[in-house]
Amino acid sequence: MRKVVTAPAAVLSTPGAEVDACDPGIVELAGELVAIMRASPGCVGLAAPQIGVSAQVFCVDVTGHPKAATTHGEFVLCNAKIIEASRWRPGREGCMSVPDLTGDVRRAARIVVEAVRPGTGEPVTITTDAFEARALQHEIDHCAGKLFLDRVAGAHAVYQRKVYL
Amino acid sequence: MHELAITVIGPDRSGIVADVSEALAEVGANLTDSTMTRLRGHFAMTLICNGLSSQDAERALGPLATGGLIATVRPVEPEVDEAPAGEPYLVSVHGADRLGIVAAVTRVVAAAGGNITDLTTRLTGPLYLLVAEVDVPPGTADDLGERLAVVAAELDVDVSLRRSDSEIL
Numbered sequence: 001m002r003k004v005v006t007a008p009a010a011v012l013s014t015p016g017a018e019v020d021a022c023d024p025g026i027v028e029l030a031g032e033l034v035a036i037m038r039a040s041p042g043c044v045g046l047a048a049p050q051i052g053v054s055a056q057v058f059c060v061d062v063t064g065h066p067k068a069a070t071t072h073g074e075f076v077l078c079n080a081k082i083i084e085a086s087r088w089r090p091g092r093e094g095c096m097s098v099p100d101l102t103g104d105v106r107r108a109a110r111i112v113v114e115a116v117r118p119g120t121g122e123p124v125t126i127t128t129d130a131f132e133a134r135a136l137q138h139e140i141d142h143c144a145g146k147l148f149l150d151r152v153a154g155a156h157a158v159y160q161r162k163v164y165l
Numbered sequence: 166m167h168e169l170a171i172t173v174i175g176p177d178r179s180g181i182v183a184d185v186s187e188a189l190a191e192v193g194a195n196l197t198d199s200t201m202t203r204l205r206g207h208f209a210m211t212l213i214c215n216g217l218s219s220q221d222a223e224r225a226l227g228p229l230a231t232g233g234l235i236a237t238v239r240p241v242e243p244e245v246d247e248a249p250a251g252e253p254y255l256v257s258v259h260g261a262d263r264l265g266i267v268a269a270v271t272r273v274v275a276a277a278g279g280n281i282t283d284l285t286t287r288l289t290g291p292l293y294l295l296v297a298e299v300d301v302p303p304g305t306a307d308d309l310g311e312r313l314a315v316v317a318a319e320l321d322v323d324v325s326l327r328r329s330d331s332e333i334l
């Protein structure tokens with residue numbers, strides 16, 4: 001299984017290419033993302049650049065998370081675009097690719113995303129909120145070559161990530 | 166490898182950070198962690214660097230004194246691996262300025278075993294504000310909240326204690 005890439009790494013800062021969602025290689029990539037997400041404790045989302053592949057593919061699963069409201073279970077999206085975003089809220093987030101820092105980032109608490117599913121290429125529109133919306137924005141950022149560090153709210157809004165009991 | 170802890174304080178103007186970091190870079194210093202802010206118009210910066218002696222650092226920063234900046238340099242031991250932190254909380258206190266707010270509030274935090282990891286206080290007009298990031302021993306936050314409420318009532322200020330979890334995505 002591929003390992004999660006950590007910053008600094010060029011692939012994390014490179015906008016991912018749009019993909020052909022029906023390409024068997026992309027279906028395989030989707031499966032690999034899901035497998036690594038499931039194998040990583042506490043992981044609620046993973047984007048292709050995080051495993052070294054510069055492509056617009058990510059998976060998300062926030063099922064059971066205390067800050068989630070609407071949830072769509074475990075899913076993989078290709079070529080996702082945010083077409084509506086509202087109710088901006090601050091929140092502190094971290095990333096498996098930036099293991100030692102967290103930061104305060106404003107994210108929309110309600111979004112509409114258009115994407116296609118891997119395998120079928122079926123277009124989907126996902127409307128969601130709260131924590132699932134934050135996770136989607138974080139992963140879509142990865143696919144665009146952005147980290148949460150590019151969006152921190154201020155010079156003193158970055159923190160050393162601590163190991164909590 | 167030893168590290169240096171450097172502070173620079175003085176009247177603010179544009180270009181101080183560039184001057185300080187350039188002076189240190191010229192003598193081979195590696196800046197690692199740093200923080201800088203303005204406190205009532207005073208420039209205030211604290212930084213850790215390595216790769217040079219304290220004498221070299223002092224010599225490099227010496228010329229800044231002509232602009233009214235005071236730099237101090239001292240060698241420090243590198244960070245040792247810390248024990249796991251407690252639970253992350255944010256404390257906010259605000260109200261009319263009065264003597265001893267910071268002392269009273271932070272004493273309560275310390276007595277409860279909490280560790281302050283970040284702190285800002287501001288006085289603007291009659292309003293005093295304190296915001297602190299605190300690591301609280303697991304399971305003791307409710308108790309700390311009650312103790313803070315008691316001291317806040319004595320000081321006639323408002324206090325809030327809220328969890329500040331990070332979500333790892």
Ligand SMILES: [Zn+2]
Nearest residue numbers: 095096097334
């Ligand atoms: Zn991430």
